[in-house]
Amino acid sequence: MTAIGLLATDLPAAAQGGNAASYPNAPVKLIVPYTAGGVTDIMGRLFAEQAGKRLGQPVIIENKTGANGTLGGVQMLSADPAGYSLTMLPIGTFRMPHITGAQFNPLKDFTYISVISGFNYYIAVNSNSPWMNMSDLIAYAKKSNGAVSYGTPGANSSQHIGMAQLGVQAKADWTHVPFKGDADAISALLGNHIQAVVSSSSILPYVNSGKIRVLASLGDVRSPDLPNAPTLKEQGFPIVHTSPMGIAGPKGMDPTVVKKLETAFREAYKDPEYQAGLKKLGMSAIYMNAADYTKYATETFNGEREALKSMGVEVK
Missing domain, CATH: 3.40.190.10 (Periplasmic binding protein-like II)
Incomplete structure (x- = not known):
């Protein structure tokens, strides 16, 4: 059975042990914080299929919708840090805490692994x-x-x-x-x-x-899907929004597990089938490793606060 065919409830809790050397010895759950059948969900399933091949265990998609795509982050607060529960994180993860006072702190509550795509606007x-x-x-x-x-x-x-x-x-x-x-x-x-x-x-x-x-x-460079459409930057307005989509786990993950996931995710990202899927979906091919993603998270969390303030939004 493929990762797409399995359900998140099929995960054997007892198998989610803390032995980093043998990780993974059970399926890995990946939360997609949007509805099934949408662009992000399709992209997530394509990626899960490729990542599962590299990890030697299925990567199982679970959809958690609502709260502007931040429910996956909320789930990480109670997840075991063994590495069997992960989530996609949209850019709203770094924005909504400033607006709604989200339960999580993006600077403390996640282990950042990889950015695997982005949106063109x-x-x-x-x-x-x-x-x-x-x-x-x-x-x-x-x-x-x-x-x-x-x-x-x-x-x-x-x-x-x-x-x-x-x-x-x-x-x-x-x-x-x-x-x-x-x-x-x-x-x-x-x-x-x-x-x-x-x-x-x-x-x-x-x-x-x-x-x-x-x-x-709104990209940093012109979209390959619409090469004749100039960016706002080209038209004199230094405004860029690409909304990278990343994968993270709960805080406290073992560095050995993070490295295994990062390596598998990098290989999955480079896979021609996944790259073709991104192109078909009109998404950007954006990749960051764990170190770069962690740095990006800090910079974006702080930057989103300033952007909201500039719009007159009352921030927390």
Whole structure:
């Protein structure tokens, strides 16, 4: 039975011992903090399949949805540090504690292992709109005094923060409309209920069919999926949001176990099948080892606090 076919409840608790030398001697559970069938879930299952081959044990996906993708982090607070319970961590892990006072502290409560992918984000408009580039939309927003509304998958998401930062830097006045996900925001755009969206790769089929026009990407470099779409940096706005997706475990993991996981994850990341899957899903090929991910976590946790403060959000 493959990792995809197993259930998290199949994990034998007694086998999750603390012998680092023989690790792993049982299946490893990996929490995906989003719904089954979504882009992150599909990516997680592709990665789990490849990682399981390297570890010699199945990597079993468990979906934990809600709380802006932070429920996996919450689960790590009570997880055994033997290395048999891991979670994906989205960038919201470093943002939500400043907003909601999350149960966990990202600087103390996790063992960071690897970053294995990232999201590309795009600012886009309906193809029947008059705005052909970012300058057009900004000029209209300045002139129309708040008449431009844009949709995102939720308040305080990377998409929301990126567009709010752009509004401050460009001195453009626009209105945020949060939706439950990319699909709802895109539907509203196509129905001309909003003027723009900030979306992930969910937007690509509509761009390819000519229904939606992309004005900018939020990456550090242009997306390979839309090489003609300039970044905000290229257009004079130093705003970058790529939202790396990483894997971590509970605090206190044995360094030998961490090294075994890091090695297996690096090999899984490099696997041609996984790389092809990322490309098909429109995701970025981003990798960090344990040391780099730990450093990134600290810098991002502090940086997210400052970004929220700059938006006028009351932070904890």
